Amino acid sequence: MARLNEAYQVLSDPARRAVYDASVRDATTRPTAPRVDTAPARSTTTFTRQPPLPAQAATFPWRLCLVMAGIGAGIVLLIATLASQSPARPIDGVLEPGACVVLIETDRSAGEVPCDDSAAFRVSSLVSFGSACPSGTIGYRDRNGVGTACVERIPADE
Numbered sequence: 001m002a003r004l005n006e007a008y009q010v011l012s013d014p015a016r017r018a019v020y021d022a023s024v025r026d027a028t029t030r031p032t033a034p035r036v037d038t039a040p041a042r043s044t045t046t047f048t049r050q051p052p053l054p055a056q057a058a059t060f061p062w063r064l065c066l067v068m069a070g071i072g073a074g075i076v077l078l079i080a081t082l083a084s085q086s087p088a089r090p091i092d093g094v095l096e097p098g099a100c101v102v103l104i105e106t107d108r109s110a111g112e113v114p115c116d117d118s119a120a121f122r123v124s125s126l127v128s129f130g131s132a133c134p135s136g137t138i139g140y141r142d143r144n145g146v147g148t149a150c151v152e153r154i155p156a157d158e
Helices: 001-011 014-028 060-082
Strands: 100-104 109-112 121-127 139-142 146-151
Touching: 001 014, 100 121, 100 146
Parallel strands: 109 139
Antiparallel strands: 100 109, 121 146, 139 146
16 A cells, blocks of 8 residues: 555656656666665655557447448438339320320220320220220220220329
């Protein structure tokens, strides 16, 4: 306990600490001869420098990974949203499911028209000649002659 008290007194007093630091610095830079102590006997306390603490192992940057994953997910969702807004289909005369049509009753055929507020019918599916359309749809001949277009009425709220 006496050694601890003496160490505390040396370290807490700036003048005594400077003397100690200088003695340690001198001891490490020049070789020393055996010391003859002429002073009255005191408690001999030697201070040694502590080795530096070992560096802590690197930790994984979880926060950075979570932030980057969130940003990546946001970008993917944004791209998916923008990609799902397909441009209006050009009128090419080829009937596909989802195409808006006008019905020609004279020859029971269907012709493609733009999908705007004036369109009343939409192709739900295409079947081969002689096949029956699903219930709720009416079969009209495709004007290009590739089969039967199963047509349904577009609800008014769309």
